[in-house]
Amino acid sequence: AQSVTQLDSHVSVSEGTPVLLRCNYSSSYSPSLFWYVQHPNKGLQLLLKYTSAATLVKGINGFEAEFKKSETSFHLTKPSAHMSDAAEYFCVVRVGGTYKYIFGTGTRLKVLA
């Protein structure tokens, strides 16, 4: 069965410091992996998608994620946090051969001034 595990429910960083949000996946197939962001009172928005064309994926707002098959990880990073990055982030996997998407439990990112 395919699944994703977000290792931290809350992450706090200072503005201007790097961000690391961790996600491990479980998949029998070559997975389709995504990161979505949910700002307060706003709809979920796609940050990036792993397509197997490249292990390092660049997304919007300076975020990127690296697919590591040996570690079954797809961690999300950003070199320098901005106050506007404060939100809930979800790692997502599409179940192979289906139209079903499985979301992780989310990581709430807090950015301190």
Added chain:
Amino acid sequence: DTGVSQNPRHKITKRGQNVTFRCDPISEHNRLYWYRQTLGQGPEFLTYFQNEAQLEKSRLLSDRFSAERPKGSFSTLEIQRTEQGDSAMYLCASRPGRTPQETQYFGPGTRLLVL
């Protein structure tokens, strides 16, 4: 703004009542998804439509839950005989067919409270 819209935004009902939610996807998006999100959790997939055809349905969608997309445009999600455990945010998302990024565009959700 022609994003995904959902109505109502909030619904309070008593246990045992039926409720219906509506989702209007972005125009010309032929794919539509319903999710349920409870507090502190990520969205849980409920069902998927491609045009008017319901192609995928979660086990979470019990006999009390039903969804329709009669003309391949808007969709409705009905919950019959609501239970307190149905209290959640119900999210709708749409996307155009065959896009590499598979970007789903989410609506603001309908928050349901069952008393």
